[in-house]
């Protein structure tokens with residue numbers, strides 16, 4: 564009797580525990596759905612962040628400001644600052660991203676380094692500043708640098724294996740159709756373009772403009788197709804989005820902190836102490852900000868600190884790491900950070 568009662572009691576207890584432990588079906592389903600949503604959000608994070616950064620249409624123009632005594636308004640949109648008689652910054656102060664494109668003129672030809680988003684035609688603006696034939700060179704392939712729609716008489720592109728292998732050759736020459744990850748134009752409603760490529764620029768090669776030479780430096784990090792141009796004789800470095808005064812974006816689809824470290828190392832061994840660095844955007848109210856070698860060193864030091872986890876970041880996504888009083892580095896959280904180098908030998 565006693566034994567039987569004890570057995571019944573034990574059976575009742577374990578049934579009660581089993582009942583207590585069984586999770587309601589709705590809760591299990593909710594957990595599965597939340598896990599799936601979190602997974603998709605991580606996988607699609609770049610699409611989500613790009614759609615949150617733009618509205619799918621070009622932004623409204625900013626009001627024109629006083630651009631200072633060194634600037635000349637070319638029309639109601641472009642401002643030109645002559646860095647010297649053969650070097651011009653063509654600024655877009657009314658575009659939300661405040662792009663700065665550079666016209667670099669030699670005796671035989673000129674290069675237009677970057678062309679904005681195409682909201683207005685920078686190539687036509689550049690043609691008013693020189694009678695030399697102009698070759699367009701994008702610092703990288705983001706929509707706000709390739710002047711969507713051009714048109715460009717001639718285009719030169721960095722010679723990288725992953726771009727070369729996608730070239731389609733026809734009687735009209737080589738053409739490259741961009742993919743979303745390298746263009747991101749959906750932020751402002753730009754369709755994916757096809758670029759006609761007339762000339763390939765090998766990293767570390769020298770482009771001659773006639774009496775003026777520019778070294779092509781592979782400076783990835785912001786993207787894996789980013790280059791800078793270095794004018795050895797004048798000590799000018801045109802750095803694209805690798806560095807400028809403001810927040811540096813290192814959290815985009817083709818960004819890599821390992822690549823950024825490589826780009827900084829390349830610049831530190833390629834440019835002198837008195838280099839003048841011209842970036843592709845500005846955040847200040849007027850003029851053309853100039854960075855210097857200490858700023859490259861600060862980028863490099865910050866990357867080492869991020870790698871060692873000896874620097875504090877602010878925010879959740881992207882994280883904001885301080886570089887110095889002129890720059891910040893925006894990166895992904897530690898567990899999503901990419902430290903791979905795509906072309907470590909370049």
Ligand SMILES: [Zn+2]
Pocket residue numbers: 703705785804
């Ligand atoms: Zn960019």
